[in-house]
Amino acid sequence: MKIAIIGYGKMGHMIEDVARSRGHEIVARIDVGDAFDLKDADVAIEFTTPATAKDNILRAWAQGVPVVCGSTGWKPEELKGEGLELKEVDSKKLIVESKTGKVMLVWSSNYSVGVNIFFELNKFLAEQMTVQTQYMPSIKEIHHIHKLDKPSGTAKTLAEQIRETDLSRYRNIEDIEIESVREGEVPGTHEVTWDSEEDTIVITHIAKGRRGFALGAVLAAEKLALSPDDVILTTH
Secondary structure: OEEEEEOOOHHHHHHHHHHHHOOOEEEEEEOOOOOOOOOOOOEEEEOOOOOOHHHHHHHHHHOOOOEEEOOOOOOHHHHOOOOOEEEEEEOOEEEEEOOOOOEEEEEEOOOOHHHHHHHHHHHHHHHHHHHOOOOEEEEEEEEOOOOOOOOOHHHHHHHHHHHHHOOOOOOOHHHOEEEEEEOOOOOOEEEEEEEOOOOEEEEEEEOOOOHHHHHHHHHHHHHHHHOHHHHOOOOO
């Protein structure tokens, strides 16, 4: 598979390492100020900023290249009106198809396999709390000082999962407290706390590095480029 990397910072370098280890070829590396030429890419993997993600996706589409996007802090719904069909798989993943049915975008708030398991735990715990209303949820996320969006896309997804589970208690995502911390080079830590007067329940995911995120993105790219019919059915 031939991959173009859009955003060649630390995450882009890690994506390249993982992709090469899985036998793929990197045909383009695009960073700020570089010419936007995707050459013969089968798929592009985009990890940049909230301000540039949409434009990068549209420029890739203009060259006929589908995109796996991991940029957060923007709304993929902004792509409506581009003559495409948006299919929300769940609150953490979005698929975009062309008029011909070709998958042109897979967006996820977090590609880590471990985080996607964490999402399932979060939904399960939230379901239990619909009848245990003495518990109140809060979320804390910690990331490196270079992360621009606050709160993180993963934290927003966790809050949205809780909200969707019990709309009678949480009509808006703002009803759920999210604390954002930026320090050092922390890859990413997320805590969901359910607190009552009697006790506290906490579930935590701690990323040890960027490789888990990179691996999930490459796996998604493989499905998009090699098995597009399976992309809609799977979560990383």
